[in-house]
Amino acid sequence: MPGRVVAVHGHHFLVDDGEGVIECVTRGKKGGVACGDNVTFASTSAGKGVIEAIAPRRNLLYRSDEFRSKLLAANVDQAAIVVAAVPAFNEELLIRCLVACEVAEIPALIVLNKADLPETEALARALAPYAELGYPLLLVSAREDVAMAEPLRVPPYQEGSPRGQLAELDQCLSDKTTVFVGASGVGKSTLLNRLVPDANATTGEISLALDAGKHTTTHARLFRLPSGAGALIDSPGMQEFGLKHLNLASLMAAFPEIHSRHGQCRFYNCRHLKEPGCAVLEAAKNGAIMASRMKVYHWLLAGIK
Ligand SMILES: Nc1nc2c(ncn2[C@@H]2O[C@H](COP(=O)(O)OP(=O)(O)OP(=O)(O)O)[C@@H](O)[C@H]2O)c(=O)[nH]1
Ligand SMILES: [Mg+2]
Ligand SMILES: [Zn+2]
The missing domain is CATH 2.40.50.140 (Nucleic acid-binding proteins)
Structure with missing residues (x-):
């Protein structure tokens, strides 16, 4: 059956x-x-x-180290990478999640949660370049019970939507299977409970004192959206995202800002490490490529041999 x-x-x-x-x-x-x-x-x-x-999979999102692979979700239409300013934002984890999505050919969007916290404003500004890379960025607050400190007036915030873009998120999700991924404590399960009111996924109080999320979701779980044919997969939070399964070709294709400069370097097989006449390094030097992204690209490159 x-x-x-x-x-x-x-x-x-x-x-x-x-x-x-x-x-x-x-x-x-x-x-x-x-x-x-x-x-x-x-x-x-x-x-x-x-x-x-x-059955043969349309796609598979997974992480991997030397010893094993951890499967996150199969046959999804998109991944929503949930981030927040509290607990402390981990940009390397975001970049690795995006790379994993690119490799699996799964469209990714970034959901910046906890719009009600004042710390979120600076992060919203820092994440704006990701929208320019082509990853839709939505700013939301999953908790209706907490007061907004001060409505954030940075993009993508829009006047007249005091709880952020929950309606837009809802729209993005409709009729699709979406997997929520991200660090522990960013609010994946709280968001899920907002979007699928009878999901009742366990959400946890984070230990602010330790500034560390508690792992409250222990296994991946798929829920049907109340409207239409869509589904949401909640996954356990992670601290790191192993990408042992990357090869050179998939790494080169996983960074849109590097991929789009393909063919502009002096050497056709340029790895954008320290080659002369490298268009990617030049773009990084003058700020057209984010330093944080370039750093993670170089770490991932060093891990491939
Ligand atoms: N202020 C504020 N707190 C939030 C928001 N969303 C979630 N939280 C809180 O953040 C904490 C963690 O939320 P969870 O939904 O359990 O986080 P998670 O991403 O599912 O965590 P894991 O299951 O460990 O991966 C809880 O205390 C939530 O109440 C929000 O929009 N604003
Ligand atoms: Mg959870
Ligand atoms: Zn180059």
């Missing part, structure tokens, strides 16, 4: 067959089942089954 994987708990999977949710395991050491996978399963007893096969 066919179904879609809607939750992954270690080696247990919840499969939605359209009528209900079946608790499944895999036969043998298949592993590698992702939230969002289309599978066929055989039922073993009431409400239980075994996954027999995974």
Whole structure:
């Protein structure tokens, strides 16, 4: 019987067959089942089954280190990378998430949450160049119960939408399968609860004293949007995003600002490291490419051999 994987708990999977949710395991050491996978399963007893096969995937978002891959979501239309000023913003993590999306050919948007916090203003300004790179940037507040310190007047804030762009986000999500990814504590599950009121995903209080998020979501879970055919996948927060699966060609293509300068360097096989006549390094020097992005590009390049 066919179904879609809607939750992954270690080696247990919840499969939605359209009528209900079946608790499944895999036969043998298949592993590698992702939230969002289309599978066929055989039922073993009431409400239980075994996954027999995974249908070919449209795409797969995952992270990887030397030892293993961690699958985040399969068959999605887009990824919403959720960021916030509190706990402390991690730009390297954002860049790595964007690279992973580019490699998987999954369109990415950036959701800057916690618009109600005064710290968010500076971050909104710092993120503006990402919108210029082509990643839609939305500024929202997932919490209706907290007062806005002062409406932020930086783009993408719009006059007359005091809670930020929740309506725009809602529109972006409609009829699509979207995966929420990002650091722990940025508000992915709180946003999900706003958008899917009966999701009741566990949200956690962050320890402000430690300025560190607590991992409250422990497994990926797919929820249907109340309107239409869309779905949202909530995923556990991460501290780092391993990209061991990158190769040179995919790295070169993963940075739009580097890719668009292809062919402008003196050497056709330029790696934009310290070659003379490099158009990318020149652009970085005069500020046309963000220093933070260039730094992460060089780190990722150093990791490929
Ligand atoms: N002030 C403010 N707090 C928020 C907002 N959104 C979420 N929070 C708070 O941030 C904390 C973390 O929220 P979660 O939704 O659990 O964060 P998460 O990204 O799901 O975290 P993980 O599950 O660990 O990945 C909670 O205390 C939320 O109440 C917001 O828009 N404004
Ligand atoms: Mg969560
Ligand atoms: Zn170059």
